[in-house]
Amino acid sequence: RILILDFGSQYTQLIARRVREVGVYSEIRAWDISEEDLDEFNPKGIILAGGPESVAAHESPRAPASIFTRGIPVLGICYGMQTMAEQLGGEVEPSNLREFGYAQVKLQGANALFKDIKDHVEHDGSALLDVWMSHGDKVTKVPEGFSVSAVTQSCPIAGMVNEEKQFYGVQFHPEVTHTLQGKRIFEHFVLQICQCDALWTAANIVEDAIDKVKAQVGTDHVLLGLSGGVDSSVVAALLHRAIGDQLTCVFVDNGLLRKDEGEQVMDMFAKNMGVKVIRANAEELFLGKLKGVSDPEQKRKIIGNTFIDIFDEESAKIDNVKWLAQGTIYPDVIESAAAKTGKAHVIKSHHNVGGLPEDMALSLVEPLRELFKDEVRTIGLELGLPYDMVYRHPFPGPGLGVRILGEVKKDYADILREADAIFIEELHAANWYHKTSQAFAVFLPVKSVGVVGDGRRYEWVIALRAVETVDFMTARWAHLPYELLEKVSGRIINEISGVSRVTYDVSSKPPATIEWE
Numbered sequence: 001r002i003l004i005l006d007f008g009s010q011y012t013q014l015i016a017r018r019v020r021e022v023g024v025y026s027e028i029r030a031w032d033i034s035e036e037d038l039d040e041f042n043p044k045g046i047i048l049a050g051g052p053e054s055v056a057a058h059e060s061p062r063a064p065a066s067i068f069t070r071g072i073p074v075l076g077i078c079y080g081m082q083t084m085a086e087q088l089g090g091e092v093e094p095s096n097l098r099e100f101g102y103a104q105v106k107l108q109g110a111n112a113l114f115k116d117i118k119d120h121v122e123h124d125g126s127a128l129l130d131v132w133m134s135h136g137d138k139v140t141k142v143p144e145g146f147s148v149s150a151v152t153q154s155c156p157i158a159g160m161v162n163e164e165k166q167f168y169g170v171q172f173h174p175e176v177t178h179t180l181q182g183k184r185i186f187e188h189f190v191l192q193i194c195q196c197d198a199l200w201t202a203a204n205i206v207e208d209a210i211d212k213v214k215a216q217v218g219t220d221h222v223l224l225g226l227s228g229g230v231d232s233s234v235v236a237a238l239l240h241r242a243i244g245d246q247l248t249c250v251f252v253d254n255g256l257l258r259k260d261e262g263e264q265v266m267d268m269f270a271k272n273m274g275v276k277v278i279r280a281n282a283e284e285l286f287l288g289k290l291k292g293v294s295d296p297e298q299k300r301k302i303i304g305n306t307f308i309d310i311f312d313e314e315s316a317k318i319d320n321v322k323w324l325a326q327g328t329i330y331p332d333v334i335e336s337a338a339a340k341t342g343k344a345h346v347i348k349s350h351h352n353v354g355g356l357p358e359d360m361a362l363s364l365v366e367p368l369r370e371l372f373k374d375e376v377r378t379i380g381l382e383l384g385l386p387y388d389m390v391y392r393h394p395f396p397g398p399g400l401g402v403r404i405l406g407e408v409k410k411d412y413a414d415i416l417r418e419a420d421a422i423f424i425e426e427l428h429a430a431n432w433y434h435k436t437s438q439a440f441a442v443f444l445p446v447k448s449v450g451v452v453g454d455g456r457r458y459e460w461v462i463a464l465r466a467v468e469t470v471d472f473m474t475a476r477w478a479h480l481p482y483e484l485l486e487k488v489s490g491r492i493i494n495e496i497s498g499v500s501r502v503t504y505d506v507s508s509k510p511p512a513t514i515e516w517e
């Protein structure tokens with residue numbers, strides 16, 4: 001296993017993902033990890049990540065001194081290289097000027113990290129790499145025993161190495177895809193230098209998770225709230241494989257699901273896989289509680305609380321349950337840890353519905369706690385879930401409730417379901433579904449004029465929304481082809497009675513959020 005020490009860079013999670021892509025398990029911990037935790041983790045190598053602070057600044061963070069005396073390889077990236085240089089007796093010069101973006105580094109001498117790696121060759125025969133730089137401060141003197149391994153025009157020490165001790169530093173960011181040879185640099189560090197075995201594969205992750213769940217719950221019964229989303233679906237498949245009939249899922253149909261979604265979830269899990277699923281048909285209850293309510297936050301609260309009520313009610317009918325399974329994934333764990341210690345520079349707020357039934361006193365099973373989203377998807381496929389389910393766009397907990405502006409009514413939801421299904425079907429047909437990160441229809445409760453035959457009709461408006469995004473914090477509206485929009489709009493207006501106008505949302509986030517409410 002590889003330990004990654006976090007100094008607050010937005011790229012730290014990417015480093016962990018790159019190491020795992022090479023096939024080796026890695027975890028992120030804060031830079032001030034205790035000696036006991038270091039001993040317990042017992043890494044085969046350590047990566048010091050980047051960070052926003054200056055090594056030259058008073059009281060800026062440092063790596064624990066003991067990592068340099070454990071006899072294991074250390075790779076410092078950006079701030080990590082600077083703190084390594086400073087802590088081992090080199091010098092770092094502060095600078096207010098930031099170098100940011102593409103750069104070309106020239107490699108010097110031979111070392112195991114850069115072995116046989118190059119993007120270009122210079123006329124004097126030295127290897128050049130295309131890399132991504134983002135730094136202000138610079139190392140100006142390497143510590144004793146180190147030599148310079150890479151230079152750029154503006155950064156004379158862009159890499160340093162002490163091969164005897166297996167300490168490596170790079171000023172650029174191998175974890176971002178703009179650094180073309182980044183993957184090979186991690187392969188060299190993790191597989192050759194740290195001599196880890198590439199055992200972190202989908203099949204092993206599944207096997208390992210199954211063993212852990214079995215050991216954790218024994219012969220007890222486990223309850224899971226199944227939503228049909230990727231995370232809870234993968235948990236259901238995994239637990240079913242691990243403990244079979246000891247798992248019961250509760251699927252709440254709140255009347256705000258997409259077209260045929262309830263049937264699809266039941267077919268997939270109950271029929272095909274033989275998972276015990278209790279379906280709670282609660283459309284009337286949800287719509288009843290939402291009657292007359294138009295404030296979005298109020299609607300979210302009602303939907304969330306009603307969900308918990310139903311979930312409690314259904315689960316109270318099952319005997320002998322001791323555990324509640326949840327689809328918590330690694331980014332949630334990192335973020336809530338960072339939020340607690342105040343070390344996070346970016347904190348995403350989670351707004352998933354759900355909660356522990358109060359009087360049940362259940363313990364938690366969280367089999368995806370150590371996995372990134374892409375790993376969750378990969379093991380979903382490994383567990384036999386269909387590609388379309390595993391790679392489906394995210395869908396908010398309150399469902400269509402936040403896609404019908406203002407008051408929610410059943411006939412609005414029915415119209416919206418049809419419009420949404422047409423949009424998604426056409427996106428798939430035109431090969432655009434997987435080029436967008438999220439796409440859906442929105443119901444606007446305003447009537448606009450339309451002419452049908454000789455008569456004027458006033459009918460509802462549907463808005464289409466499609467965005468491209470990596471992290472859902474910022475998003476660009478998707479530049480869908482006009483022909484595709486034309487086809488979708490034509491079909492919606494012709495096939496759905498009550499709709500006479502379709503618009504396309506060309507707002508990016510910020511300031512427009514992805515959902516309309």
Ligand code: XMP
Binds near residue numbers: 351402516
């Ligand atoms: P916004 O609209 O904030 O959405 O740009 C960002 C992402 O979060 C999803 N979203 C929600 N998910 N409950 C959820 O579980 C909610 O209340 C909720 N509101 C927005 C949205 O679909 C997008 O993926």
